Amino acid sequence: MGRIPCCEKESVKKGQWTPEEDHKLSSYIAQHGTRNWRLIPKNAGLQRCGKSCRLRWTNYLRPDLKHGQFSDAEEQIIVRLHSVLGNRWSVIAAQLPGRTDNDVKNHWNTKLKKKLSGMGIDPVTHKPYSHLMAEIATTLAPPQVANLAEATLGCLKDEMLHLLTKKHIDIQFQSPVVHHAQPMINNNGTTSPSYHITSKHEVNDDNTIEKIKIGLSRAIIQDQDHASTPSNKLWDMSHGATSGHFPGFHYALPSFGHEGDGSPWSQSMCTGSTCTAGDQQGQFHPKMVDENGDESEGEKDARNVSSMFSQDCDLWDLPSNDLMNPLV
DNA sequence: AACGCGTACAACCGCCAAACG
DNA sequence: CCGTTTGGCGGTTGTACGCGT
Numbered sequence: 001m002g003r004i005p006c007c008e009k010e011s012v013k014k015g016q017w018t019p020e021e022d023h024k025l026s027s028y029i030a031q032h033g034t035r036n037w038r039l040i041p042k043n044a045g046l047q048r049c050g051k052s053c054r055l056r057w058t059n060y061l062r063p064d065l066k067h068g069q070f071s072d073a074e075e076q077i078i079v080r081l082h083s084v085l086g087n088r089w090s091v092i093a094a095q096l097p098g099r100t101d102n103d104v105k106n107h108w109n110t111k112l113k114k115k116l117s118g119m120g121i122d123p124v125t126h127k128p129y130s131h132l133m134a135e136i137a138t139t140l141a142p143p144q145v146a147n148l149a150e151a152t153l154g155c156l157k158d159e160m161l162h163l164l165t166k167k168h169i170d171i172q173f174q175s176p177v178v179h180h181a182q183p184m185i186n187n188n189g190t191t192s193p194s195y196h197i198t199s200k201h202e203v204n205d206d207n208t209i210e211k212i213k214i215g216l217s218r219a220i221i222q223d224q225d226h227a228s229t230p231s232n233k234l235w236d237m238s239h240g241a242t243s244g245h246f247p248g249f250h251y252a253l254p255s256f257g258h259e260g261d262g263s264p265w266s267q268s269m270c271t272g273s274t275c276t277a278g279d280q281q282g283q284f285h286p287k288m289v290d291e292n293g294d295e296s297e298g299e300k301d302a303r304n305v306s307s308m309f310s311q312d313c314d315l316w317d318l319p320s321n322d323l324m325n326p327l328v
Numbered sequence: 329a330a331c332g333c334g335t336a337c338a339a340c341c342g343c344c345a346a347a348c349g
Numbered sequence: 350c351c352g353t354t355t356g357g358c359g360g361t362t363g364t365a366c367g368c369g370t
Contacts, residue, residue, distance in 0.1 A: 037356075051355085054357090055338090055339070059339085088358090102359095109336095333369085334367090335366085336366085338363085338364085341362090343359090345356095347355075
């Protein structure tokens with residue numbers, strides 16, 4: 001038969017560890033090591049589950065652990081690795097001596113995610129939101145794109161009003177570089193200077209993104225309704241139309257010479273330095289690392305993100321050396 | 329001073345693959 | 350080979366703390 005249970009669940013204590021418990025566990029492990037977690041609480045005189053002891057040791061008590069703030073360099077490594085590996089916290093933590101997967105995960109969820117969002121970067125895909133909007137827009141009919149654009153602009157307006165009325169705000173003109181927002185292409189194809197907006201608190205886009213999602217759902221629903229009528233051929237852009245006029249949404253842009261993407265949203269929004277020609281086609285590249293270790297699309301994305309960070313912000317200025325993890 | 333809210337982080341939960349008997 | 354436990358992992362929850370009103 002199998003093994004005996006790791007602990008009697010009834011007599012097991014839960015919740016915060018006391019300094020006394022920490023001391024008991026630490027001194028027991030110092031003497032006997034961590035060979036059998038089932039026996040450790042029993043032998044150390046602890047009313048804890050072996051699993052709880054293991055977590056306490058690996059996440060907090062281990063002498064080689066680093067406590068305290070993450071450095072800029074550590075944050076950069078996390079962001080870069082996350083862009084390639086996703087939520088593989090243990091692999092990411094393995095590249096950061098003294099940090100546990102729990103540390104990295106917590107730091108990501110509480111700080112880095114918001115930091116990226118505040119910079120206009122989607123923390124899941126590590127692409128600029130404008131880029132994602134462009135990708136979404138390529139799948140929609142222009143009337144629905146207009147709807148989506150309206151929803152997005154409404155969100156931005158709300159955000160600005162919120163900032164102007166609730167928080168100290170410092171707006172200054174800058175040369176057109178990527179920071180919190182990408183330079184916008186005007187109707188005549190020229191770029192507008194971006195605004196460098198700083199406030200006491202970073203702009204948190206969580207709510208904004210939710211609003212955009214709602215707008216998008218609306219657009220998709222309308223798109224489905226629209227698709228049920230024969231007239232939906234009107235928005236088929238495959239015949240090369242690159243200008244037009246829809247209620248509430250004007251655009252007139254030169255052709256970029258890409259097949260299958262006549263989306264005005266794509267062309268107007270995805271023009272920052274992070275968008276390559278391929279990007280402008282709104283392609284999505286789920287494959288991150290190939291078996292030969294050749295540079296994958298994911299790595300290119302990671303490099304794009306990294307290079308974008310380095311343009312205007314020392315914090316994210318990570319050297320473009322190879323990733324430490326041999327898997328990558 | 330009291331309260332509410334947001335943040336940071338410790339701890340727990342559930343799942344899965346590997347190991348064990 | 351099979352049933353069970355262990356260890357590891359990622360997601361989620363709980364809670365202490367700080368700050369603003």
